Amino acid sequence: MALNKEDFLLDVWAFDDNGKKLHPYKGERGAKKGLFSVNFTNDTNKFQGLTEEQLIKSIEVGKFKSRGTIRMLPLDYKHGCDRNAFGPTFYKGKHIKEFG
Numbered sequence: 001m002a003l004n005k006e007d008f009l010l011d012v013w014a015f016d017d018n019g020k021k022l023h024p025y026k027g028e029r030g031a032k033k034g035l036f037s038v039n040f041t042n043d044t045n046k047f048q049g050l051t052e053e054q055l056i057k058s059i060e061v062g063k064f065k066s067r068g069t070i071r072m073l074p075l076d077y078k079h080g081c082d083r084n085a086f087g088p089t090f091y092k093g094k095h096i097k098e099f100g
Contacts, residue, residue, distance in 0.1 A: 002079065003028065009036065009052060012059065014072060014086040022072035022086055024055065037071040039085060047071070047085070059091045062100015 008023040016022055024036045027049065035049030040063060050058065058064065069085035088096050 003073070003077070005075065008073075008075060009055065011092050012055070012070070012088050012090070014089040016074075016084075016086070020074050022074055024070045024088070025073050027071075037085070038068065039070075040068045042067070044085075056091070059088065059096060060099055064088055064096050065100050 003025055007026045007028075009025075010023055012024050014022050027033050027035055027037055032047070032049035035051060036055045037047045038050050038055060038058070039047045055070070058068075064087065069087050071083055072086045072088075073081070073083060090096060091099065
């Protein structure tokens with residue numbers, strides 16, 4: 001199933017190594033279906049599903065200041081592309097490190 005623009009959180013973004021803008025997206029299946037996949041540890045097996053409200057609250061209280069990644073994709077992603085996690089860089093145009 002392809003993701004729609006509504007499945008992305010457009011207020012949060014980062015850039016990949018090629019400068020492509022990426023946004024968090026909602027999971028499409030499994031336990032995290034409809035949730036954003038977030039990790040606050042160094043263990044890549046410790047992703048948890050957060051609602052949009054929970055993710056934004058985590059940003060606002062500074063949980064991403066020193067550590068944390070979110071699975072992100074570009075809006076024009078192609079089916080089957082890598083779904084990597086990135087540290088968020090901006091929220092509503094403000095640098096993530098400024099929160100909290």
